[in-house]
Amino acid sequence: MEAEAQTGGARVSGAAATEPLLQLDHCTLRFGGLTAVSDLNLAIGEQDLVGLIGPNGAGKTTVFNLITGVYCPTEGSIRYRGVSIAGKKPYQITAHGVARTFQNSRLFPSLSVFDNVRMAFHLHLAHGVRHSLWRGRGFLRAEKEIASQVMEMLDIFHLGKLRDAPANSLPYGDQRRLEIVRALATRPSLLLLDEPAAGMNPTEKVALMKLIEFVEQKYRISILLVEHDMQVVMGICRRIIVLDYGVKIAEGAPGEVRANPKVIQAYLGRDHT
Amino acid sequence: MTVFLQQLINGLSVGAIYALIALGYTMVYGILRFINFAHSDIFMVGAYCGFYFSRMDPRHSLAGGLVVMALAMMVCAVLGIIIERLAYRPLRGSSNLAVLITAIGVSIFLENTGQLVFGADPKAFPELFPERNFTSHSGLTVSSDQLLVFAVTAALLVALQWIVLHTKIGTAMRAVAFNHQAASLMGINVDRVISFTFGLGSALAAAGGILYAMNYPSIDPYMGVLPGLKAFVAAVLGGIGNIPGAALGGVLLGLIETFVKGSQFSTYSDAIAFAVLILILLLRPAGLLGKVQVEKV
C-alpha cells in the first residue's frame, strides 16, 4: 500500500469553492427533554478530511446518526450536494453517496469476508429475485463482475487471502479494516468513520492513519472522522470540529483547536484554563 | 343499564384473573427480557393442585379453601423455580431465540405430562368455597366466587406492591430489572433474585388458576393456553415489565372481551385478544404505562 501521504503536520484546508458536499444548518436533535445536538452548523467540502472530536457524550456519534438517517433532526436541515436528506431512510442516504463505519464493529458475523464486501454492491445491483432464480447469462456475467470487483478491493487492502473466512474470525485490526473496505465498496463521496482507532496499539494507529490518507487520495473522497485519539486526529485531519454537550465550541486547523481555551476547558474542566 | 353493569362485573372478574397471570409474565420479562411461554401451564398446574388438595378438606369452608389456595401457590412457586434453574438459567446470555424455544418446549412438556398424569378428559372442579349468589333488586347478580376473585386479587396486588416497593428483595428485583451487572456489583445475588421472581410469578399464576377454575369449573391439561395468551396480551397492553400496567391491562382486556362476548361478534371473542395485541404493538408498542425504549446505534 503506497503511503504517499505526509503524516504529522497539519495541512490548511482549501475551502471548497463551490457548494459543499455535506451541509448541516442549525441542526437540533431532541429526545423528549434531552437535547443531544443543538444548533449545529457544519460543512464538508469535496476531498476534505475533517475530524469531529469532543469529550464523551458530546454527541459525536449522534451527529453521524443524523447524517446517515438513523435519526431525523428535530430542527434544521441536512443537505447533501444540495439535496435535502434529513428524514430519509439510511439506505436511501447511502444511495446518495454517504457511507459509514460504526463505533462497535458491525460486520455481518455469519457472512464471509468476501460476502461482507459483496453486500455493498446492492446499491448498483441491476438484478433481483427474478434473475437469481433464472440464472441467465446476464446474471452470471454480473455476478462475475461483482466478484472481481470485490476481490480487487480486498486485494488492495491485503484481505484477499482471507476472502472465505467468517468475518468475525479475523483479528481485531483486520476487522476494522474490513469495515472500512466494506463502506468504501458502496462508492461513496463521503465516508464517515466512527472511532476507527478504538482499541488499537500505536503501531496499528500509524497504519490506520496511512490507510485513511491512502483511501482519501486513491478514491478522492471526503472523510469525516470521529476520534478520541489525538495523535490520529491531529496527525491527519486538515480541519477539526469540537463538540461539547451537543454544541459546536470550536472549529479550525488542528493547531488552532489544540490551543483553544474553550476546548481545553471542555476536556479537562474549568480549573485548567 | 343492568345488563351493562352485569357485564361490567363479569368483565372485572375475568380481568382480575388475567391480571394475576399477567403479573407473572411482566415480572419475568422485566427482569430477564424474556417471555416465559410456560407460565400459562403453571396456571394449569395450580388449578390441578387445587383440585387434588381440595380432596383433603371435604367440608367447603372459607378457611379450608384459602389453605388449599396457599398450598397450590407454594407448590407452583417451587415448580417455577425448578424450571428456571433447569431450563432457563443455563441459557442466560445466549440468544433470545434459544430461550424462547426452550420455553415453548417446557410448555409443551408440561401440557403433555399433565395429559399423561392427570388424564386428558376435563375434570369438574369442586366447590372450594361455600357458594352463594348475591342479587340486588335490579337483577344484578354477583356470585360469592366472583367476590372472592376481587378480594383475593386485591389482596395479592397489595401484597405484591408492598413486596416490590418496601422490602429488600423487592428493591433488588427492581435493580436487577434495570441492569444485571450493576446490580451484582452492588452485592445483589442476581440468581437468587431471579429465582424469587419466578417463584412469585408462579404463585400468582397458581392463585389465578384456582380462581379461574372456581368460575369456569372444568379443568383440563390445556386450560392454560388461551387464558395464558390473553394474559400475555394484557401484560403487553399495560406495558410489559410494568407491574401496575399488568394489572391495568388485565382488567381492560377482561372488560373488552366480556363486552365483545355480549355483542354480535361473540364467536370472534377469542381472536379479540390477538387483535388487541397487534393493534397495541403497531400503535404503541411500549403499552399504556410503559416507557419508550430508544435503541442505541
Add this chain to the structure above:
Amino acid sequence: MNRLTTALLAWPKAVLLGCLLGSLGFWLISDRINPYYMDVLTKIGINVILAVSLNLINGYTGQFSLGHAGFMAVGAYAAAAVTMFAGPKFLALAPAAWLQPATDGLFLGALLIGGLAAALAGILVGAPSLRLKGDYLAIVTLGFGEIIRVIFRNIDSLGGALGLNGIPPYTNIFWVLAVASICTYVVVTMVHSTYGRGFIAVRDDEVAAQAMGLNTTRYKIVAFVVGAFFAGMAGGLYGHYTLSIDPKGFDFMRSIEIVVMVILGGMGNTAGVIAAAVLLTLLPEFLRPFEKYRMIFYSLLLIILMLTRPQGLFSWKRRPKPAVRA
C-alpha cells in the same frame, strides 16, 4: 457454502429438471410400492415444503415467525374452494378425452391460487410485523396464525368449525415431490446470489445492512411472501391428500412442529432443514407404539437441543454466541 450446494448451483436448472423428471418417474412406479411407504413419503414431501419455506423467513432472514400454519390454512382452504366450487363447472367444459389433463390443470391452478392467497396473507402479516423484533414478532405472528384460524372457523361456506369435507383426491407423489423440488430450488437459488446474501445481512445486523444500502423492509416482506406462498401450496397439497381439513389442524402446535424442523436443521441451512423434516416426519412413525409419549419426547428434544446445540443437528457452521448483555 458447502460443496454439495456449490455443485448443485453450477447447473441449477438441470438439477431442477432432473428432480422434476425424477418425481414423474417416481409417480409412474408408485403402484408397485407399499402404500404405507407412499403415505409417509407424501407426508415427508409436504413437511419439506413447509420447512424449507419457513427456513427462508426464520432461518435466512431471521424473522421469527410462529404462524406458518396459518399460511398453510389459507392455501388449503383457497385451493379446496377452487377445486370444489369452480372445479365441477370447469371440468364440465372439457371434452372427455381431455379430462385428465384438464383435472391436472385445474389442480395446478388451485395450488397456485392457494399459494397466491397465502402470499397475500404473508404481506398482511409481514408488513405490520416489520418493526418488531424477536419475542414480539414471534407473538404477533402467533396471534395472526390464531386469527386466521378463528376466521376460518367462522366461515360456514367452508365448513366452519366442523371442517371442509369431500375435497377431491388430486394430490399424488408427483405433485408433492415436484413442488418440493421447486420450493427448494427457489429458496436456494434466491439466497445464493448477491441479492440473496441480503437476507442473511438483514438477519445478522439490520442497522449495518441499512447502512450498506439495503432496503431491509423489502427483504423481510419478500421473505414472508415467498415463504407464505409455498406454505400455501403445501396446504393445498395437504388438503387434497387428507380430503378433509378443519381449523384445528392448522393451530399453533402445527406451526411449532415446522419451527422445530427449521431449528433442528440449523437456521439458514436448507440441506439440514430438509434432513430434519425427513427425520421429524419419520420419528412419529417409529414412535407409534409410544404415541402417548410422543409429544413429551418431542418437547424434551426441543429443550435439550436448545441447551446443548442451538445451531441445529445438521449445521456445520458454529453460530457465534452474542456477548452477554449488561
